[in-house]
Amino acid sequence: MKTNIRVERAIKNITQADLAGLIGVSRQTINTIESNRYVPSTVLALKIARVFGKPVEEIFILEEGD
Amino acid sequence: MKERFLFPYWCKYLGIVLFLAHLPIYIVKKMMHVQFDNNDPSLFSGQHIFYISTALSMVIGLLMIAFSKEKIEDEQISQLRLESLKWAICFNYLLLIISLTFTKGYDAIDILRMNLWLPLMVFILLFRWKMYRNNRLIKDDAI
Numbered sequence: 604m605k606t607n608i609r610v611e612r613a614i615k616n617i618t619q620a621d622l623a624g625l626i627g628v629s630r631q632t633i634n635t636i637e638s639n640r641y642v643p644s645t646v647l648a649l650k651i652a653r654v655f656g657k658p659v660e661e662i663f664i665l666e667e668g669d
Numbered sequence: 670m671k672e673r674f675l676f677p678y679w680c681k682y683l684g685i686v687l688f689l690a691h692l693p694i695y696i697v698k699k700m701m702h703v704q705f706d707n708n709d710p711s712l713f714s715g716q717h718i719f720y721i722s723t724a725l726s727m728v729i730g731l732l733m734i735a736f737s738k739e740k741i742e743d744e745q746i747s748q749l750r751l752e753s754l755k756w757a758i759c760f761n762y763l764l765l766i767i768s769l770t771f772t773k774g775y776d777a778i779d780i781l782r783m784n785l786w787l788p789l790m791v792f793i794l795l796f797r798w799k800m801y802r803n804n805r806l807i808k809d810d811a812i
Binding site for chain 1: 739740741743744745746748800803804806807
């Protein structure tokens with residue numbers, strides 16, 4: 604699975620820590636999602652999408668082989 | 670998000686205190702050459718109270734360190750915890766099988782006694798190491 608969080612963060616101009624604070628997770632979690640080491644739960648994915656005001660599919664994209 | 674069954678954050682520090690507290694008690698007993706009456710039939714005999722204050726306080730301490738919440742507890746940390754627990758149990762049983770194969774009698778009893786704290790200890794070390802590694806990766810790509 605690919606993720607656009609890093610790009611979306613840059614557009615919104617917020618840091619990993621800001622995003623983590625907004626959805627109530629640790630900064631570590633945002634970092635592991637961005638670097639493709641952790642796949643978030645549906646709840647967390649929806650929360651992230653809500654912060655950026657976009658549908659989940661625009662932030663998390665399935666890849667070949669998923 | 671779902672509430673997970675874990676001790677509150679401060680329990681980690683209480684756990685560390687309990688874990689460390691058993692050492693001075695043990696050392697004092699060794700240094701003073703305290704001998705307990707092994708034939709005391711009452712439940713709270715000297716020997717038993719010593720056991721509670723050392724072995725049990727160590728195990729309760731480890732249990733609290735192992736299963737208390739992080740400052741910010743979330744699903745990714747839960748997964749790390751579960752993963753570490755899995756490897757700790759696997760490692761522990763592998764070690765147990767190997768060591769029981771090559772020992773017998775009193776040595777085997779010592780190995781079983783070691784199992785009172787070994788799985789928890791391995792779990793804590795693994796979990797802490799994984800947390801440390803993740804935190805270091807954050808620093809590497811600090812933005």
